[in-house]
Amino acid sequence: MTTSPLNPPATTVDFVDGRTRVFAIIGHPIEQVRSPQAITHELQRRGRNAILLPFDVVPDAFDEVFRHLLSIGNLDGLIITVPHKIRARELCTRVGPLAEMSGSASVIARTADNKWVGELFDGKGCIAAIRNRGVTFDDKRVVLLGIGGAGAGIAVELARQAPAEIHIHDPDGAKTAKVIARLRSRFPAQSFAAGMPALERVDILINASPVGMLDPTRMPVEASRFTPHLIVMDVITNPAPTRLLRTAEASGCMAIYGREMFDTQIAGACDFLLDTRVIVADDVRFDHAQASVSRRG
Amino acid sequence: MTTSPLNPPATTVDFVDGRTRVFAIIGHPIEQVRSPQAITHELQRRGRNAILLPFDVVPDAFDEVFRHLLSIGNLDGLIITVPHKIRARELCTRVGPLAEMSGSASVIARTADNKWVGELFDGKGCIAAIRNRGVTFDDKRVVLLGIGGAGAGIAVELARQAPAEIHIHDPDGAKTAKVIARLRSRFPAQSFAAGMPALERVDILINASPVGMLDPTRMPVEASRFTPHLIVMDVITNPAPTRLLRTAEASGCMAIYGREMFDTQIAGACDFLLDTRVIVADDVRFDHAQASVSRRG
Numbered sequence A, B: 001m002t003t004s005p006l007n008p009p010a011t012t013v014d015f016v017d018g019r020t021r022v023f024a025i026i027g028h029p030i031e032q033v034r035s036p037q038a039i040t041h042e043l044q045r046r047g048r049n050a051i052l053l054p055f056d057v058v059p060d061a062f063d064e065v066f067r068h069l070l071s072i073g074n075l076d077g078l079i080i081t082v083p084h085k086i087r088a089r090e091l092c093t094r095v096g097p098l099a100e101m102s103g104s105a106s107v108i109a110r111t112a113d114n115k116w117v118g119e120l121f122d123g124k125g126c127i128a129a130i131r132n133r134g135v136t137f138d139d140k141r142v143v144l145l146g147i148g149g150a151g152a153g154i155a156v157e158l159a160r161q162a163p164a165e166i167h168i169h170d171p172d173g174a175k176t177a178k179v180i181a182r183l184r185s186r187f188p189a190q191s192f193a194a195g196m197p198a199l200e201r202v203d204i205l206i207n208a209s210p211v212g213m214l215d216p217t218r219m220p221v222e223a224s225r226f227t228p229h230l231i232v233m234d235v236i237t238n239p240a241p242t243r244l245l246r247t248a249e250a251s252g253c254m255a256i257y258g259r260e261m262f263d264t265q266i267a268g269a270c271d272f273l274l275d276t277r278v279i280v281a282d283d284v285r286f287d288h289a290q291a292s293v294s295r296r297g
Helices: A035-045 A059-071 A085-091 A097-102 A122-132 A149-160 A173-186 A243-250 A258-274 B035-045 B059-071 B085-091 B097-102 B122-132 B149-160 B173-186 B243-250 B258-274
Strands: A021-027 A050-056 A075-080 A107-110 A116-119 A141-145 A165-169 A192-194 A204-207 A231-234 A254-256 B021-027 B050-056 B075-080 B107-110 B116-119 B141-145 B165-169 B192-194 B204-207 B231-234 B254-256
Touching: A021 A035, A021 A059, A021 B050, A035 A050, A035 A258, A050 B021, A050 B050, A059 A075, A059 A085, A059 B059, A075 A085, A075 A258, A085 A116, A085 A149, A097 A116, A097 A122, A097 A149, A107 A258, A122 A149, A122 A204, A122 A231, A122 A258, A141 A149, A149 A165, A149 A173, A165 A173, A173 A192, A231 A243, A243 A254, B021 B035, B021 B059, B035 B050, B035 B258, B059 B075, B059 B085, B075 B085, B075 B258, B085 B116, B085 B149, B097 B116, B097 B122, B097 B149, B107 B258, B122 B149, B122 B204, B122 B231, B122 B258, B141 B149, B149 B165, B149 B173, B165 B173, B173 B192, B231 B243, B243 B254
Parallel strands: A021 A050, A021 A075, A141 A165, A141 A204, A165 A192, A204 A231, A231 A254, B021 B050, B021 B075, B141 B165, B141 B204, B165 B192, B204 B231, B231 B254
Antiparallel strands: A075 A107, A107 A116, B075 B107, B107 B116
């Protein structure tokens, strides 16, 4: 192959170069995530030379990888997904109020002095997706399945909506009791219960467990039909629909997809990853400006 | 924002997703590298869902980052650039013959049992770029400036061309003497000398030092003009041309660009990063097939 600098070969792509700023989503499994397409689009729409890639990291390796990614000088932030959100919150040097309350973190930004600062967006995204369909929470009986990283965040935001009842169901009974105790101390007027009530007594069912992820044959409740008044939300984005949502649609129920929740979080996540002053709750401002004003990008 | 799974917003890019395999080029500085554009293009041309990104890593952090990148399950390989090539060779579990001879490594692939295996492509790329311009080495007096990671590899390939004289000039005299001793033991018939001869006695001048990288005001030899018979090659790709190459062109010399050398290495680097059996020298096959046949990709 003969090349000349006067006739460079057309052998390049136009979406990355040596100045590209790097973001990553860390999870295991990772194939199902949508952030690489959607966050990258949003970063580039904002005029950034930046990209978000999937990083497949098993739990045993998470601590070391999380720490040493700080040593990649042009890697500016992370999205954290299943099963690392709780550990990410523990390893962050600072967290915002929603991460603090729920004990998990989903979006992590680097400060100028090379620390990770995290916040959780799942709860607000889930509630926004439901409200975007015209659903209100007044007098509703709500069941939340799963109290992992995403579920913990959703529980807090759900309590802020003040529905009639919040039932939390998770195989880990001790953890569920602990979460409910913490929620009661913060929301003393709210009705909380552990466990799964009869579905005919439920208005809104939210799956925040991983059951059904990458598996179209499984669902987190045992039912072949629902009554049509039930509103079903599944935080899982792949498959779409999950078996839970297929069952809901076949029963005439409103089925709210994980993608809708995901879409509501894109702009806020990018604000947090890029900006120097970030709103992380309606009522609380979380200021990491002083640490990050000189962040490169 | 109201979204429905039936009407997904057009908010994605099409070049990354959750299944994207990741490659990175590690260096410091990193802005000047061309691999993100060119290697990514070649990977995608081959039908791979894969991308190569820049990772800016300082020398103090290199060892830990290099080790822990093995824990990102979908990160399959690395390109190594200044100043890490020598350390990368030391940290690889196995290396090919060119890395072994030169003591540095530029392309690193992961084996199925999570080891790094490395090889050096700089020397073959440099010689190919010069030969692609119709230049032969017979009876030529050659000066090589710089005996770092790239220079060491070029020195070996240069000796294989059997020019009349090879002069190696580097600020580190002890290291230069050591490299020349090693080369003499392998190429006993070849004439080697340390230091810089008068330029009118030189036919081919190769800059493999970093002097002039990202700095259009500096050049690695003191000269305002060259005689037109001199052939000047600079391995630096940014700026293009470097001050060295500008001076060569202003003097009527043939000026061979770092980009030409870089372009000759793209296909070979991708073969090594992706394939299970890789040619790394004309005369030697380096087989890492048994370790990597089940490599994911």
